[in-house]
Amino acid sequence: MSNIYLPNLARIVKTQNETYDTRTFEFELVDPKAKKEFKFKPGQFLEISALGVGEAPFGLASNPNRPETFQVTIRAVGAVTRALHAKKPGDLVGIRGPFGNGFPFDEYKGKNIIFVGGGIGLCPLRSLIEPMLDARSAFKDFLILYGARTPADQVYPGRLKEWEKMPEIRFGMTVDVGNADWKGNVGVVTTLFPKLIQTADNTVVFVCGPPIMIRFAIIELSKLGFKPENIVSTLERYMKCGVGKCGHCAIGHKYVCVDGPVFTYKEIGKLPEKS
Amino acid sequence: MDRYIIRKDDLNRWVEALARTQEVIAPTRVEKEIFFAPVQTGIDLNLLSGTAVLPYLPAKDLVLPHSENLFKFTKKGGDYEITVPEDKKTTVVLGIRSCDTSGIFWLDKFYQENFSDCYYWQRRNNLTLVTMACNQPAKNCFCVCCEGGPFLDSEQGEFDIQLVDLPDSYLVECKSSKGKALIEANSKLFAKADPSAVKTREVLEDKSRKSFPPDPTSYMSAAIRRITSNAVTPETWTELGEKCFDCGGCAFVCPCCSCFGVGYLNEGEQGCHYRFWDSCDYSGFTREVSGHNPRGEKGERFKRRFFHKLSYQYLKRDGRIGCVGCGRCITACPGEVGMPSVVERLRK
Numbered sequence: 001m002s003n004i005y006l007p008n009l010a011r012i013v014k015t016q017n018e019t020y021d022t023r024t025f026e027f028e029l030v031d032p033k034a035k036k037e038f039k040f041k042p043g044q045f046l047e048i049s050a051l052g053v054g055e056a057p058f059g060l061a062s063n064p065n066r067p068e069t070f071q072v073t074i075r076a077v078g079a080v081t082r083a084l085h086a087k088k089p090g091d092l093v094g095i096r097g098p099f100g101n102g103f104p105f106d107e108y109k110g111k112n113i114i115f116v117g118g119g120i121g122l123c124p125l126r127s128l129i130e131p132m133l134d135a136r137s138a139f140k141d142f143l144i145l146y147g148a149r150t151p152a153d154q155v156y157p158g159r160l161k162e163w164e165k166m167p168e169i170r171f172g173m174t175v176d177v178g179n180a181d182w183k184g185n186v187g188v189v190t191t192l193f194p195k196l197i198q199t200a201d202n203t204v205v206f207v208c209g210p211p212i213m214i215r216f217a218i219i220e221l222s223k224l225g226f227k228p229e230n231i232v233s234t235l236e237r238y239m240k241c242g243v244g245k246c247g248h249c250a251i252g253h254k255y256v257c258v259d260g261p262v263f264t265y266k267e268i269g270k271l272p273e274k275s
Numbered sequence: 276m277d278r279y280i281i282r283k284d285d286l287n288r289w290v291e292a293l294a295r296t297q298e299v300i301a302p303t304r305v306e307k308e309i310f311f312a313p314v315q316t317g318i319d320l321n322l323l324s325g326t327a328v329l330p331y332l333p334a335k336d337l338v339l340p341h342s343e344n345l346f347k348f349t350k351k352g353g354d355y356e357i358t359v360p361e362d363k364k365t366t367v368v369l370g371i372r373s374c375d376t377s378g379i380f381w382l383d384k385f386y387q388e389n390f391s392d393c394y395y396w397q398r399r400n401n402l403t404l405v406t407m408a409c410n411q412p413a414k415n416c417f418c419v420c421c422e423g424g425p426f427l428d429s430e431q432g433e434f435d436i437q438l439v440d441l442p443d444s445y446l447v448e449c450k451s452s453k454g455k456a457l458i459e460a461n462s463k464l465f466a467k468a469d470p471s472a473v474k475t476r477e478v479l480e481d482k483s484r485k486s487f488p489p490d491p492t493s494y495m496s497a498a499i500r501r502i503t504s505n506a507v508t509p510e511t512w513t514e515l516g517e518k519c520f521d522c523g524g525c526a527f528v529c530p531c532c533s534c535f536g537v538g539y540l541n542e543g544e545q546g547c548h549y550r551f552w553d554s555c556d557y558s559g560f561t562r563e564v565s566g567h568n569p570r571g572e573k574g575e576r577f578k579r580r581f582f583h584k585l586s587y588q589y590l591k592r593d594g595r596i597g598c599v600g601c602g603r604c605i606t607a608c609p610g611e612v613g614m615p616s617v618v619e620r621l622r623k
Binding site: 002003004005006007009049051052053054055056077078080081090091092211236237238240241243244245246247248250251252253255258272273 | 345346348350353354355357359385386388389390391392393394505533534535536537539540541546547548550553555560561562563564565567569570575578579582583586588589592
């Protein structure tokens with residue numbers, strides 16, 4: 001019987017500072033067999049541990065089509081994330097997973113695609129954006145909307161600039177508060193909706209960000225005619241085990257770690273407590 | 276299923292013989308309380324009578340210990356060596372009551388689905404359950420409303436061996452190979468049961484079922500219906516939640532509660548990750564590092580606990596409600612919001 005609580009060791013290949021408190025880590029599994037077998041679906045997550053300090057769930061943020069190395073983006077806020085931030089390339093961490101249902105990639109083929117990301121909420125969406133761009137012709141209109149508090153809070157600034165220039169996608173970016181260098185949009189991400197969202201027909205929209213942003217995004221999307229089954233998000237809970245056993249992430253009879261983290265708003269609406 | 280008789284005088288001979296080759300756990304008096312504890316030479320037969328006597332804690336720690344190491348690690352240069360503890364000991368628990376046996380089978384199902392839990396199954400596969408049927412329920416018992424007792428069904432029941440306290444002997448019902456092994460190794464202590472013993476068993480079970488007071492949980496189905504349809508108002512949950520002390524006692528004494536937390540130790544170059552009993556009553560259970568807490572309110576936590584135990588959504592998933600009617604939460608709760616009083620409140 002395989003041991004679902006035992007981590008695989010992974011080495012930090014490189015790190016990239018995204019903002020003042022947020023850093024992207026690229027890992028590879030140490031064991032050659034585990035490395036070869038490792039694959040993941042967009043939207044899945046890992047339990048990453050600084051051994052002896054703690055373990056926490058993180059959404060995979062890189063392209064599942066290239067699983068030899070994989071990335072997560074981590075903001076230093078608590079004991080585990082600070083211990084991970086203290087690690088350097090070459091250092092080891094514990095990895096369990098990937099866990100969770102992930103996005104059903106094939107179900108979105110032939111549809112218009114919209115991403116609405118807020119702050120660090122762009123990270124799990126990136127694991128879906130990148131493979132969709134690999135298969136761009138399978139999807140119709142492709143729109144990415146990204147909002148951050150300030151220009152300094154934007155994750156993946158390099159990649160954002162590339163997306164902005166790509167002719168095959170439409171892209172909108174905004175900040176809540178600008179600065180002297182910022183020439184772009186100022187305002188919350190929903191202010192981009194009237195300018196850039198063309199239709200709710202045959203369109204699926206992926207929303208991820210802080211709870212307040214999600215709440216207002218849903219209200220605005222509903223006004224534009226989006227049905228709950230076409231609004232998709234990833235829920236967050238402090239998932240201790242990641243395998244549906246510890247009970248911490250339960251919402252009603254759903255376990256975010258096993259039944260989620262990807263849910264449509266139709267599914268979320270049926271839960272007996274607020275999500 | 277095979278039926279035997281063992282004389283009361285011979286029971287402790289059987290215990291002694293079993294204890295020579297494996298660990299035997301039985302209800303044991305420790306000062307004023309009763310706990311499941313290892314026995315060597317014999318057990319207190321007063322605790323193995325037809326009258327329900329429940330140890331303060333259920334036997335769930337035999338499969339899900341209060342805390343256990345998941346793995347140890349030792350730092351070696353830039354590398355880690357990781358080792359997993361093994362527990363290969365075989366154990367017989369003798370005198371576990373129907374409710375606690377039902378609780379272990381509820382855990383079995385949970386620890387099997389989705390991902391199988393190897394630490395749980397390592398212990399569970401080496402555990403044999405010798406259940407004692409209850410001819411007479413105790414004051415707080417309501418197993419009859421939860422399909423948790425007072426007898427387990429001879430054919431469908433979830434036990435290896437079930438003992439029934441007859442006037443001068445025990446009836447022994449055996450329905451698994453693990454149970455059979457315990458009898459065959461000591462076959463001279465057992466005689467085939469005659470039809471009169473089986474008849475007596477039936478009379479005792481019938482009498483036991485009828486000896487429950489009429490009120491404790493005739494309301495169970497109403498509570499299940501109201502929780503399932505989300506008909507219980509937030510005000511009711513808040514009112515109940517206000518009586519809760521957040522002590523977690525109900526979860527710890529519950530045969531079905533299995534939520535755990537994970538802890539981490541690091542001393543110098545080595546350390547471990549371990550898990551421990553946790554409770555959804557605690558305000559920190561869902562709190563995130565940002566301070567955001569999806570169930571920060573007591574009433575919401577209270578709703579969570581009883582939704583898990585009584586909603587049809589879980590009933591459908593697990594095949595039974597998450598309560599076996601042992602009544603321990605009544606004893607443990609300082610706020611008088613154990614299962615029966617909550618059920619009674621919810622039906623209104």
